[in-house]
Amino acid sequence: MSGEPPEMPEMTADDALAMDYALGALDRPSRRNVETRLRSDPAFRALVEAWQASLAPLDEATAPVAPPADLWERIAAETAPPAPVRAAAPAPSPGGFWQSLAVWRGLALAGSIAAVVAIAGVAPRGPVAPAAAPPQLLVASLAASDGTPLLSATYDPLRGSVALAPATAADHRGRSPELWVIVDGQPPKSLGLIDIDGANAHAIPAERLQGLKPGATLAISIEPQGGSPTGLPTGPVVATGKLVAI
Numbered sequence: 001m002s003g004e005p006p007e008m009p010e011m012t013a014d015d016a017l018a019m020d021y022a023l024g025a026l027d028r029p030s031r032r033n034v035e036t037r038l039r040s041d042p043a044f045r046a047l048v049e050a051w052q053a054s055l056a057p058l059d060e061a062t063a064p065v066a067p068p069a070d071l072w073e074r075i076a077a078e079t080a081p082p083a084p085v086r087a088a089a090p091a092p093s094p095g096g097f098w099q100s101l102a103v104w105r106g107l108a109l110a111g112s113i114a115a116v117v118a119i120a121g122v123a124p125r126g127p128v129a130p131a132a133a134p135p136q137l138l139v140a141s142l143a144a145s146d147g148t149p150l151l152s153a154t155y156d157p158l159r160g161s162v163a164l165a166p167a168t169a170a171d172h173r174g175r176s177p178e179l180w181v182i183v184d185g186q187p188p189k190s191l192g193l194i195d196i197d198g199a200n201a202h203a204i205p206a207e208r209l210q211g212l213k214p215g216a217t218l219a220i221s222i223e224p225q226g227g228s229p230t231g232l233p234t235g236p237v238v239a240t241g242k243l244v245a246i
Helices: 013-023 028-038 042-061 071-079 101-122 206-211
Strands: 138-143 149-156 161-166 175-182 189-193 200-203 217-224 237-242
Touching: 013 028, 013 042, 028 042, 138 217, 149 217, 149 237, 175 206, 189 206
Parallel strands: none
Antiparallel strands: 138 149, 138 237, 149 161, 161 200, 175 189, 175 217, 217 237
């Protein structure tokens, strides 16, 4: 028999983890991970229990250490919410009572309340008329005679403008697209020259806004540079569409 000590088995990672858990040497996240594993890993749980049993005698051999008497008081002081800070009372005005800003503010508030009460006393008690609803937007989809969409138009009565959004590109160099409105079979009324090469908005003169209503027809004609010389469409009408309210 040799005098060499017996070789100790090598400690595995699970052994080290179980021992640290039994000793209470793990930080909070690691301890939570171990406790989660204990619920689903019987072999690891048995390993932890074995280490707890082996290390239990250390508890009996270690003398207990009482915490300081003021420990809980210090913990309570550090975790207690801060006391609310009360605003200091304003210093009295050197001019006395009648020059105090707080007094004048109070009198002004009281006067406002009295005025409201007086108005409420003399105001008629009949029903209050509802606020007028804003005018509706009008939209039209303008298409060629074969049904090909050319652009969409949106009329905003509040702004007196027509916003145009072309659907297809067109080449009208040297000529002027002109927008018309036709109401109840009456002759077309010009709404002005427009640009149909890109999205844009056109202001409509106030005297021409009366024809823009649901059911009216918008039309676009291609006129000579500068617009129709007669006040009526003279060039080809490339698109038409009816206005509808939304």
